[in-house]
Amino acid sequence: MTALGILLVLALLLVVFGLLFRLQILTSIFSGSTTREVGVSNRVNAILFIVFMIVGGAAFAWSFVDNFDKMNPPIASVHGHATERMFWTTMIILGIVFTLTHILLFVYSYKYQHKEGRRAFFFPHNNKIEIIWTLIPAVVMAGLVFAGWKEWSRITGPAPKDAVVLEVMGKQFNWLVRYPGRDQKLGMVNYRLIDATNEFGFDLSDQSGLDDFVAPEIHVPKGHPVLLRIRSRDVLHAVYMPHFRVQMYAVPGMPTKFWFTPTKSTDEMRAQTGNPKFNYELACNQICGRGHFAMKLNIVVDEPDDYVAWFSQQKSFSEQNPDVLASFKQKTNKLASKEAAIPAAAVVPAAKASL
Numbered sequence: 393m394t395a396l397g398i399l400l401v402l403a404l405l406l407v408v409f410g411l412l413f414r415l416q417i418l419t420s421i422f423s424g425s426t427t428r429e430v431g432v433s434n435r436v437n438a439i440l441f442i443v444f445m446i447v448g449g450a451a452f453a454w455s456f457v458d459n460f461d462k463m464n465p466p467i468a469s470v471h472g473h474a475t476e477r478m479f480w481t482t483m484i485i486l487g488i489v490f491t492l493t494h495i496l497l498f499v500y501s502y503k504y505q506h507k508e509g510r511r512a513f514f515f516p517h518n519n520k521i522e523i524i525w526t527l528i529p530a531v532v533m534a535g536l537v538f539a540g541w542k543e544w545s546r547i548t549g550p551a552p553k554d555a556v557v558l559e560v561m562g563k564q565f566n567w568l569v570r571y572p573g574r575d576q577k578l579g580m581v582n583y584r585l586i587d588a589t590n591e592f593g594f595d596l597s598d599q600s601g602l603d604d605f606v607a608p609e610i611h612v613p614k615g616h617p618v619l620l621r622i623r624s625r626d627v628l629h630a631v632y633m634p635h636f637r638v639q640m641y642a643v644p645g646m647p648t649k650f651w652f653t654p655t656k657s658t659d660e661m662r663a664q665t666g667n668p669k670f671n672y673e674l675a676c677n678q679i680c681g682r683g684h685f686a687m688k689l690n691i692v693v694d695e696p697d698d699y700v701a702w703f704s705q706q707k708s709f710s711e712q713n714p715d716v717l718a719s720f721k722q723k724t725n726k727l728a729s730k731e732a733a734i735p736a737a738a739v740v741p742a743a744k745a746s747l
């Protein structure tokens with residue numbers, strides 16, 4: 393609160409100074425003398441460039457250092473270390489270029505401020521300089537892009553065959569989680585079947601969906617590859633798991649995926665961070681509407697044995713919703729009886745004709 397007050401006072405002071413300055417220039421114009429006052433305005437602007445560089449640079453450095461831990465939660469996945477290395481390599485190279493160019497920008501603005509009688513040096517063309525400042529950024533950029541592309545193709549390559557599969561579906565405004573059950577196959581879904589009970593749109597006429605279960609939070613085993621199948625039910629969302637360095641869009645009508653291997657269980661992370669309430673989280677990282685801020689889901693990384701115990705305790709969606717299952721059985725029966733009503737003879741000649 394105090395900090396906000398100080399900021400407000402500073403902002404108001406700046407406005408007051410700005411207005412006084414304008415007033416001074418206007419009075420000098422009306423009183424007939426302009427050149428001297430323009431000189432003053434130039435000098436003030438030149439000094440402000442330097443002030444901005446020092447104050448702005450210090451504020452930027454302070455906010456970066458102050459929030460460093462929030463931006464860099466401890467890594468808890470195998471590929472996380474590689475992406476982290478890549479990120480910091482890029483950040484350091486760009487940081488050096490950014491700092492140097494901005495110091496030049498502000499210092500030159502000060503140094504080459506308008507002075508009576510000084511003429512600018514006219515510098516039309518220089519091939520050597522053109523080549524240097526085109527070639528160096530091009531080579532550095534190509535190196536960064538190539539390294540990034542190689543790492544990205546490795547991370548987004550096919551998941552190992554024994555990966556634990558689960559589906560995460562984003563909707564306004566929460567995440568739904570579905571596991572494939574013991575057969576390790578996610579059953580068919582159909583958006584037309586979505587209602588208040590059947591939030592996923594389970595099509596229970598598909599046998600492989602009968603043992604699928606939904607869960608209020610994500611559980612994954614430590615040290616085992618996990619394949620996330622990602623969907624969206626309405627608008628663009630993004631699956632963001634900061635500790636695992638996982639981020640992938642959830643796009644309506646276009647399933648996406650991401651696989652990763654968690655390396656630290658929730659308990660281990662609680663011990664490491666010294667926070668007994670620590671929980672991994674999945675947050676939506678794409679502003680998706682009014683309730684976007686509330687799209688948070690807990691992730692629990694279990695020891696493999698605990699994961700198996702949790703998995704075996706889960707009840708399938710069809711078991712928990714016998715009414716939904718019954719409605720599918722009715723439909724299937726109706727379909728079967730309709731088919732039975734068609735004389736076999738009518739089907740067989742058509743099949744023969746097509747052979």
Ligand SMILES: [Cu+2]
Binds near residue numbers: 563677679
């Ligand atoms: Cu969202």
